Amino acid sequence: RAQDDEELAQYLGGATEFARADERTAVTLVLDWVPNTNHLGFYVAQALGYYDEANLDVTVQEPTDLQVETVVVSGAAEFGVSYQEVATYALADETPIISLAAIIQHNTSGFVTLHDQDPIERPADMAGLVYGGFGQPELELAVLDRLLECDGAEPGTIEYVDVGYADAIPLMERDRFDLVWIYYAWTGIEAELRGVDLDAIMLMDYLDCVPDYYTPILITSHTMVEEHPDVVAAFVQATARGFAYAIAYPNEAADILLEAVPELDADLVHASAEWLAAQFMADAPRWGQQSVEVWQGFSDFLVEHGILDEGIDAEAAFTNEFLPGTVDEDAG
Amino acid sequence: MSERPCIEVRAVSKTFRDDGRAVQALADVSFTARSGEFVTIIGPSGSGKSTLFNLISGLTEPDTGEIMIDGRPVRRDTGLVGLMPQRDLLLPWRTVLNNVILGPELDGVSKRAARRRAREMMPLFGLAGFENAYPDTLSGGMRQRAALLRTFLTDRDILLLDEPFGPLDALTRRELQRWLLDIWHRFRKTILFITHDVEEAVYLADRVLVFSARPGRIVKELTVDLPRPRSSISLLSEDLRRLEAELLEALEGNGPASTPERVESDPDGS
Amino acid sequence: MSERPCIEVRAVSKTFRDDGRAVQALADVSFTARSGEFVTIIGPSGSGKSTLFNLISGLTEPDTGEIMIDGRPVRRDTGLVGLMPQRDLLLPWRTVLNNVILGPELDGVSKRAARRRAREMMPLFGLAGFENAYPDTLSGGMRQRAALLRTFLTDRDILLLDEPFGPLDALTRRELQRWLLDIWHRFRKTILFITHDVEEAVYLADRVLVFSARPGRIVKELTVDLPRPRSSISLLSEDLRRLEAELLEALEGNGPASTPERVESDPDGS
Amino acid sequence: MSTLLTRPVARRWQTLFQDVTRALVLVVVGGLALTMFVTGTAQLVREATETKNLSLEDIFPSPRAIAGAWQAHQDLLLQQHIPQTLWETLAGLSIALVLGLVIAALMDFSTVLRWILYPILVVSQTIPIFAIAILLILIFGFGTGPKIMVVVLFCFFPIALNTFAGLQGADPELISLLRAMGASSFQTWTKARLPAAMPSFFSGLRIAATYSVVGAIFGEYITAQYGLGVYLKRSYSSFRLDQAYLAILLTALLSMLLVLLVNLVERLTLRWYYTARRASWRGPGIY
Amino acid sequence: MSTLLTRPVARRWQTLFQDVTRALVLVVVGGLALTMFVTGTAQLVREATETKNLSLEDIFPSPRAIAGAWQAHQDLLLQQHIPQTLWETLAGLSIALVLGLVIAALMDFSTVLRWILYPILVVSQTIPIFAIAILLILIFGFGTGPKIMVVVLFCFFPIALNTFAGLQGADPELISLLRAMGASSFQTWTKARLPAAMPSFFSGLRIAATYSVVGAIFGEYITAQYGLGVYLKRSYSSFRLDQAYLAILLTALLSMLLVLLVNLVERLTLRWYYTARRASWRGPGIY
């Protein structure tokens, strides 16, 4: 274990000591979606007793039909997994939440096509394709248009159709549309496993064009931060340890997840964990680190495209205060 | 028979209105039945006899006039009389036995006691063996008898019987008539009895009321002064025949029923 | 009146079974009605008269025996006869006018023509002015008359009438009896007619069949040899009275109705 | 001779056995239902009393905010979203009506068909939308088709089941009379069974009308450009709760109007029914 | 005198006006429904025929794959998911049954209550789950409560509406007779209205039973650790279509069993109903 701690410390700002709650506390974490590899750290922290060590009894609650922000603010759950875009909307609506950690350092989503049908190499290739969206056309088209623009193509040349609940790739295979926005770590890996040849424009690769944003993030309510900072710190740090473990031992972390949620596809979980291991922290000084530039940049982007009337206070949107260890803030 | 008026019907009129059609069922009907009296009512079909029963039992309110039972006005005040409706109206979801004990059951009598009494009466009503049959499997006459038994078990001092013996054969009919007279006599009931059978009307009654065709009016009151008990009176007795003929004449003197008004006539005559 | 048998009922039996209770309604009934004959059926309540009509009209099949109409066996073959059921069974969603034209309508006659004919008959049946009333607003007798009119408009050569004049006053009854005899005579119909009124049975019929109590058997066949037309026969005619008395006697000689078997008896007697 | 003696005894035993089985089944099922009711309610009460701090502000928008959303998007809603949803609703409901009647007729018509159709009906109501979303898109593309189909799926079921029950419940003596009068099966159906089933049919139609707008909203979740469902989804996922609740409010309103329309038509069509019941019928209107 | 002359005329006009209005409304609504049916069907046909290559392989898993999923997760399903869903279903359905009956009784009892309850009922069916999910979670936490409540929400509506219709449809003459016999309102209700409403009630219960399992699955979408809904959601999200369809299959199966149970209880309870109809009743069993 000692050796483990040493190895994991590099992802934890060098910390080997972690915060504990003042007294034994029961807390609930609501997930954003069905348990998946984005949640590896939580399941690891649960299984390896990190939460226990932090004096916490954690219930990992499967997703609800609700916005996680609503659940967290209502007090029904203390922590939640959300996305920067939804959190930004919520903050603009003056919902009292705050982001505690970026679960994955960069945006790992991307636009994909079937290589055999519509090969794309660069954003400009997407012009003229039919895009199957998930129901937020303003945001989706804003991102797409920006990508086209950056690559010198005509914006507004992508046709939007709403795909709703339906599974995208089979519909693309039947030529119902050409282009879809996916989380590569899950849908992309799954397609790879099935031998579907995808072409992807990863947003990570165009950060100078479309600003980066965190997806997913860990959030809590203002009330928690103000009234139970010890619990928040204990939870965030134990979670950080879990993710550090997932970075170091993706295979073992995948097994832990599968143990807890046996319905998931084992191959997919393993491959996805492997892929994500490099993405959880990426180039950040520690897991979970957030920066004001990312929050500001994305808020500005939304305002620019008329999706938000007013920007948010980026400084107040997040905090790194509860993360383990210490880092040079400028390095982020 | 006491002289105390038990049912008083005073100048009662009733008109039914139905999109633009007005049917006057009763026009200014008045009569009194003394406590313990047996009154039969006879009149053309559609002359408002059943309507009169509905009024007396408090199911409908008269347009004008008033009805008193035991000196108290009836104003949608139900449960004072035992009513046997023209259509048998058995509850289809109850067996015969459970149908006939409905009255006592509503009065809060224990079902057990009610059933015991009912079982005893079954043979008289020719329903023995059909205690557990559903009404749908009975013949027309059997249904009628079950409805009659139900009314008697309801145990009221005033009985309104709307053609109770209509679909019964002569034999059963005679038997039930005798039984009815016996009950009436023993328990001093007041009975109003609608029938189309002139002989029956005379045979049973102290008094016969003859209704005119629609709108129903009382056109004749015939007091039957035959001696009681009547079970011994020969069916062809002279007196009986004479009264029957008198009744028939009264009935015949009353032309055909009026058709309903196409437009509403002014009810308060202003 | 021809000698050709029109309805032949041969050794027909019918037993109803109901969880463990068996009710024998008809036991070995045989008779023949010639074409154009007017046969009345009289018998105790519950003796299987209505059941017999159901068998003849093909609604039910006999357990044993056979029924022929015009020489062809009836085997769930319906629509050959005009049936007026004991319960009026008017369609509650149709007005009186639309109820009475049901027969022609089923036969594919134009509604318009059917309505015209029906309208003409309304006054005779005392239903004038009630063409557009729903059955629920009619009196008991009016419903019965509507049902009767419906049967006549169905226009069959054979009519089965189950107590058609039950709830009618003497006057209307007499009028409709005369009319029925007229129709029968003019259009040479074959009529089976169930009644509980001994006088009516004799007054109308060529022949009266007397049923025993349940299980129904034919215990007497009485040929009525009074001259026709009978409208002129005095109501107190000697012959009439004699036949009536004879009938009553036959009826009375037949004890009370049997109760149903608690357990099933072996139907094929093995 | 032995048969004569044993048969009735066997029969008596059989009857007894039937009665006992019947009582047993009813007691068991009734007991189960009662237990479930009690424990279920207890569970609800227990969980509800355990609740800690119920803070509802911040979660539901104020009526003022909802009114504001209406003012802001009035035109959009009135010109695009509501007409779209309404058209899907009405088209779907009309098709469901016909389909429901046809299915009820088929089930009424033949036992074999009933055996085949019943499971299909039940399954059709238990399949989650997402499982058929892909199928609908494949068949109809991204047009109005999928939404109409979802409305049909939501609505035909109560119509079919209720109409079927109504058809089966028609007075058997009336049917017999019609058969005696020589009516064909079809005539018995149109002249007696169908009219007798109308009250029950309308009861099913009322349920269906309630579901129809929701069905359209749901269908729009599968795929749509316009419609209240789209407005709802977009508002909700961009956290505009005021707009989301406005959409819900409008949905409820449309449903209510449709139900009232059904009630009105029922009152006008089933005049005989309401005439007969007029005496006991309390309160005016089409409610 | 003038009143005597004018009143009837006024009345005649009024009648005519009523008739015309009635005809007009029915024609307009009927025409609308017909138009909607025709254009709706046309739309469906048009969109469906436009479809080019409709290849369905690998959208649906093979039966073998589903059987495989069953073998793999048999224990998990039988020990955790199915019992959980079943308990939620039965508890919810039982509560819905009582609630539906109570609501029907209240609506039948008073016009005022009807005016109040009707909109609430309709609204309760049009609100999307997510809009009340937060309330349910706040009240009941993440336990079984929310799921039971969703089942109740799904199921009480058809029961309430159908029972209400049944109560209203009771033979008015029978009610009159009971009143004449001195029955209290309550007695009229228990002895005549309620029994008369039973066939209609069972028809509603059958619809509710069909929805109940789906309701539980839906409730589990709000929040759950166990249950077929969880299994379904997890499987679908990790692209295990075989497992997802297994879950759907099990849902349908459970629903079917519940419906059959309702049919059985109906047959046993409404003996008078089926006795009377025996002659015309085609086919055996509880179907």
Ligand SMILES: Nc1ncnc2c1ncn2[C@@H]1O[C@H](COP(=O)(O)OP(=O)(O)OP(=O)(O)O)[C@@H](O)[C@H]1O
């Ligand atoms: N609820 C009602 N609505 C409208 N009209 C009615 C209603 N009840 C009775 N009538 C009318 O009132 C008149 C009298 O009916 P009622 O039932 O009292 O007659 P009746 O004397 O009992 O006749 P019958 O001997 O045929 O039973 C009839 O013309 C009938 O159409």
Ligand SMILES: Nc1ncnc2c1ncn2[C@@H]1O[C@H](COP(=O)(O)OP(=O)(O)OP(=O)(O)O)[C@@H](O)[C@H]1O
């Ligand atoms: N569908 C049925 N199921 C069971 N039993 C029946 C059925 N129909 C008739 N019965 C029984 O058959 C017997 C004869 O009935 P039916 O209706 O033929 O008598 P009826 O002679 O017409 O009597 P009424 O003069 O009273 O009308 C009755 O005891 C009745 O209970």
Ligand SMILES: [Mg+2]
């Ligand atoms: Mg009457």
Ligand SMILES: [Mg+2]
């Ligand atoms: Mg009979």
